[in-house]
Structure formats: C-alpha cells, structure tokens
Amino acid sequence: MSLLNQNASLEWSDKNKFLLRFLLIYFFLQIIPLDYKFYQELITKDTGRGFYLLFKAANYSPQFFGLLGYQNWLVIAAIALIGAIVGGKVCKGKEDFNKLYYWLRAIVRYRLALVAIAYGLIKVFPLQFPYPSLGNLHTNYGDFLPWKIYFHTTGIAPTFEIFLGGVEVLAGLLLLNRRTTTFGAGILAGYYGNVFASNMAYSMGYEAYSFQLAIFAVLLFIYDAPRLYSLLVAQKFTVANTYHPIFNSREKLLRNVLRPLMVVFIIALAFTTYQNYSTAPYKYPKTAGIKGSYGYYNVKVFKLNNIEIPYSVSDSNRWQNVVFEKWATLSVKIAKPIVIDNGLGDQFTDSDYERNYESAGVGGRRYFAYQADTVAKTLKLVNKNKNHKEETFNLNYQFVNDSTLILNGVNEKKDSIYVELNRIHKKYLLFEGRRKPVKL
Template sequence: MGTFDIQSQSSWSKSEKNLFKFFGLYFFIQILPIDLSFLKHITGTNWLALEYRDIFYLSRYAPDFLGEQSFLNWIIVAILALVGTILWDKVLPKDINYDKWYYWIRVFVRYRLALGLIGYAFLKVYTIQSPEPSLSNLNTNYGDFTAWKLFSLGLGVVPSYQSFLGLVELAGALLLLHRKTTTIGTLIILPFAGNVAISNIAYEGGEYVYAFYLISLGLYLFAFDAIRLFKLVSLEQPVDQNHFQPEFREKKQLYRLTLKGLYIIVFVVFYGYKTKAGASGGGYHFPSQAGLSQLTGVYNVKTFKLNNQEIPYSKTDSVRWQDVIFEKWNTISIKSNREVNIENLPTEEIFSKDSQRIYELAGTQGRHFYSYQKDPSSNILQLTNRNAHYQNDALTIHYQVINDSTVVLSGVDAHQDSVYAVLEKLNKKYLINEAKKVGRRSVLKL
C-alpha cells in the first residue's frame, strides 16, 4: 500500500467508518472468487487454447454458495461482512487511512464491474447473443413461444440495434477503466443494467439476479460522487474536491500501467477478437454440423401414413405431421399436435458441443426437434429428439428426392411403427430476409 503519496486526508465519523467497514467488506467479498464453482472453472479451462466462452464464464462469476444464482447468496455475503465489521478493530489497527482503503476497494469494484459488462457487450456487438431466428422459429406460432424466447427472437431480428446495445455496454465498461470517468460510466451503466434486470423479470428470464449484482456494484461506485453531484447540479452549491488522490512513483507507476495493459489486452482485445472469430464461425446457439444443403427449407406434409394407414391432414391430430423443416445444420423439426414438454434456457450459456446447443428448441412448443446423422453409404438418417424430456424418441428414416420440390420419407419410429410422408417444398419468403435485400427505405413486396 506504499505506492503513493497522500495529498490530504478527510475526517471520518464513527458511523461513516462503520458503514465503510460493512459495505467495503460486502463488496470485496462479492467480487472475490471464493467458492468451488470458480475453482472448478479455473482448473477445467485449457489456458493454452483459451476460447471466448472461457473468458465469458470468468466474467460472469458471482459468489455462489447454494449451487444457483440467488439473492440468498447476497444474504450470506452480508452476514460474512457483518462478522468482519464486528471483528475489524480487533484485527486491524485503528489508525488506518480510510480514504486509502476506500480508494482501493473502488478500484477492485471498477475493474470487476467492467469485466462483467465486457463479457456480455461483445456478444451483442457481434450479434451472437440473440441470433436471427431459424427457419423453424419463423414457422412457429407466436403463442408457442415462452416470454423470454420471444424477447430473444425480437432482439435477433434487429441485429443493428443489438450491436448498438453492445457498444453502449462496452462504452460504459471502458469508462470504468479510468478513475476520472468512472462516474460518467456508472451513469450509462445503471439505466442500462436496470433495463436488463427489469426485462428479465418481465420476460421471465434467468439473468435478473446477475443484472442486479452488476447494478449493486455500479451503485457502490456512483455513491462516491452522488452527494457532490446533487449539491452541484440540483442545489447549485460548491463542492470539495476528492480528499484522496494517489500519486504513483515511477517504478510503481510502471507496475500499475503493466497490469492495466494486460487487463485490456486479455479482456478487451483478445476477448473481442475471439468473440468476432466465434461469430464468423456461426456463433454458439445453433449446431455447427452442416445439414443436407439440398433439402434445406420448409415442407408441407402432403401425405402421411402410420403403419400403412393414411391419416388425413389435421391440425388437432396428435400423430399426423403437419410440416417438416430441414435447417442448414443437422436439425429437422416436425410440427404436429403432439404435446411438447418445453426445454428452458433462460440464462446465457455458451456451449461448445452441438448436443448441448438447444437454443432453437428451448422456450418453444408445437414442434419436435431432431438432430440427425446420415449413413454415408445410403440415404438413411438416424433422428434423435434433442429435447432432454424425450431421450427415447428416435426415428430411422430413408429419404428419397423425387424432384426439386418433393421428398419422400419412410422408416420407423421409436415404437417400431412404420412412418411414411410425402413432403412438398414451400417457396416461402420472410420479411426479415426480404428487407435485407431492398434496404430500409425501399418498397418491399412479398
């Protein structure tokens, strides 16, 4: 702590000291990696082949004593901070410089909050947090989506706005990296994070606890200048300058700049580069394995037979297929009136394995989604339901391309019942795609 000269010291009342002890300890514990989940992440990361998902999960850390993000964790931290406040004078000397300690706690909180914002900012900048809807999503009834999925899809159809949100978040984070612009940064961050928190509550998302965590860090930083800003702006009264300003000596200044430079190189430059590379590779929501490109599209089920018995078209029949969609990746979705036990994915997860990437089916009913593997020696597909609630749902299907618009599927399902379907490709146009072709201010015809 002897890396600076103290220009001036303020007098602290007993109540101010006690408040600092509690909140200083509280926020210090909130940013400390003290639980097993963090250690598990650190030891499970390949530091020689670091990916953006590794940095993202590092940036999203918050103390977790219960195995899930909950406000109960905050109560545990508050209890620890209260115990520390009681024991403070017994452990530490009474003549400590509170201005100095307050300064360093704010430094740690600044960089921790900046990291939390940067982790999400680049996902938005490169529009991979909320990707454009898949064909299956575009052909699913509005009422078949959960609230949080509708929110994500709504953000996905306006990628430029999503990038703008990411740039705002990134700007607020970068302002935190300089002491003199911290308050300006918090004035950007607090309404932004507040909107995220309220949106998560309104749309039943699972990130509201973490959003309020970032808000609490921002409020702690803003509190330093809040009273002075109120006096200056609202009451138009003169205010005092900061009581404590560190003056780093030459050698210590080099250490400080080196650490700050490493922080920027790793969490801004490297993470930004890796995230852009991930976006160029298709992001992390949809499977990376390519599908049957010649079949990609939406197909109406013209004829459907189960055990050689034809079932006429019906919106209410729980067995009959209504339409089939082949995605660009190895996913087939089948629309029917069969019940769907919805998979949820309310928190942001960057999965590296295709089998874990359930975004396209999460928060969705009305369709069953299957991943498939093609037999290299024949036109046989092995379909497996991607919903964890239907692990035994599998089909073995042979496909035959009759012409450019007709495909015949035949095979057996999980119950060994024979399935036969004649598919007719639909030449559908989508507003999101047509708008890209003509531009915003041109006449759009569908």
C-alpha cells in the first residue's frame, strides 16, 4: 500500500507507519513555531505595526543554530528520524494511523493556507513589489541586481500583481475546506513551483522557503492524485475518499477553538495589510519629502571647496543629477564606486533610514535618507547603503524658483560643496502608457 493513496479500508505496513511518524514530526517542526527567538523578535522588533506581527506569524520558517535554508531541513530531518524510531518503540500498537495522517494533512493545509493568504494580500495591496521609485527609474538597467529587475518588472504592472495575489488568496481559502483542498493545493503546487524557479533564476534569496511551500502543496495534492488520474486520464470508475475521523472530546475542543481563531487571524491580517498599504507602505520611508521638491534635477553647477568642477561622467566627486522622492529620500548620480547592498529591503521597521528597498540591489546611484528643518531650510543627509553609512552631508537648501534649487554645506570630511539644481520636467513613458497618444 502507498502511504499517499490510503483510506480507512487499507492496512498500514510497517514501512508506511514509520514514514508517517517521520513526516508528522518533520512537518510539525517545519510548521509550528517552537523557537524562542521567533517570539523574542515579535516582541522586541522596532515596529508598532500589527501587520508585522501577523505577517511574520503567518510565514514562520524554523532556524537552528544560525543555519540558513536547506541546512535547517537536515537538522529537522535528523530530529524527525530519531523521533520516528523512538515513537515506533514507545507507541507501538497505540496509534490510529488514519487519524494521524488526517492530522498531518490538517496541519500542513492550514499552515499553507496562512502563508498563501498572507503573501497574496501583500500583492492584492501592492506591497511586495512596489512601484519603482523615481531614483530607480533613473538607474541604468545594468546597475540592478537580478532580483531587483524581477521586482521592478512585476511592480510596474500593479494590476498583474493584484491578479497574482488574488490567485494566491483564493487558493489559500480553498485549503480551509477539506472538500476543496485538492483544488487549492493543485493551484499552489504550480504557483510555488514557479516562485521557486524564479527565486533560483533571479537570485532572490528565498529558494529554500519557496521550495518548502511547493512541497507542502504537493503533499496535499498527491493525496487525491491517483483518484484524479483514474477518473480523468484512465476514465475508470473511481470511488472518492470517504474517510472521516472520529474525534474525542479534546480533539473536538481543539478544532472548535482553532477554527474561529483562524477566521479572526485572517480578517485581522487583511485589515492590517490594507492599513499598511494605505498609510505607510513598509518598503518605502513614511516621512514626506520637502514640499515641492519631488522630481529629477540636472546638476548645472557643482563646486567642491569653492572650486567649480565642470560636468563629467567620470569625475568621482562631481554630482551629475539628483532625484528628490515624494518621501524623505534624495539620490545622486556620481561616478564613484559603490559596494552594493545585497539585502532585499524587505525588513519591517519604523526607521526610515532602515527602509532600504529603494537602495538595496542597486548600483550607479547613491541614496540618502534626509531630515529636513523646513524653518531653518537645512538638510541632514545619511547614505542609506549600510556599506557607505559614514557618508553624510549637512546642507542648506533654497528654492530660487519652481525649477531651481540650490544646496550648499559640508560633507563628512568637512569639504564644502555648492550645488545648483535645475528641475527637468520630463515625461515618463512608463507613466504615460501606450493606450493614449504620447508627446515628448
């Protein structure tokens, strides 16, 4: 008998009993947060957003001894192997394997449902792949790491991102009902299989986690796969699975408590995700930029220590152009080598400086978080790249008119700088689209 095609009328072989014990322990450790550091992070994380707490709880992945990715799988497999051996000796003859298999599937499907709904929601409300910043639009294609290209390719089409999220949420909801589990699992097996391939191709850093989700989906789908093959391919008379577990009082209590909690959790997750999207999307700074500053500027005049440096694409000191974002970020094009921030910019934090999605995975431009005193007309700039955080500027700013902005002050070396910026009123085909006439 195959473990994955059993029903109540079939006998369990010793091999399948051992395999079930192993899988039950293995997936339990993969799914249920037992690591105290996980709860410690939830409590101490520098953010007041309920969205962070709920999202992290939904997409938990175990980590042992500081190990990463597949290494944790080996640790869990070793523990599960020992547990299966010991369990076979201690509990021999006491287990109801049909019910254990039911609980294995129940744990996996609810866990996968939470992940699918959580990741689906941050696409339905376009947070995972935000629209490229203006500074990113003025970055050469070759100055992006592969993962950033993928994120921008998806981010520039929010309608498509919303569609992807809708598919994920729908599949997650299908998993919450036993009758529709196979349909949801089939969708997610293909979906997360594609996500795994994308992670591998674009070096996005979540290969192990996406593969784990694909395995969850396959485990659920394969339960009915032989019956689906018999019915749809072989076109034979096929009997549906008719196993229904008989629960004791404690199991009934557990189900009656967990089901409402699941509903409340999903509603709260949806509400906090929308709240984050509508108030302060977590990947971009929440502090508004200087009023009237948003735009792309050509550097007309640049002086270093009162010596004017003519325009140059090779001078390592001369600013070439500047972008002010709608939020408190300023980016500068300079021909100075950059040690690229290899992070993904997906951390949850209330600190605008640490919200580094726009600067992560990017070369060619230097991104600065700034604090503005709009009364004294001063700016304090700090490089958002963790590899260049020592790079700072203390500047005064002055709007000469709606197209000219002057910056002057000192850098971290106390060198004086003077910058005259001219705003370029540029039309972007990405914004204009191609469904209406465009005049440049």
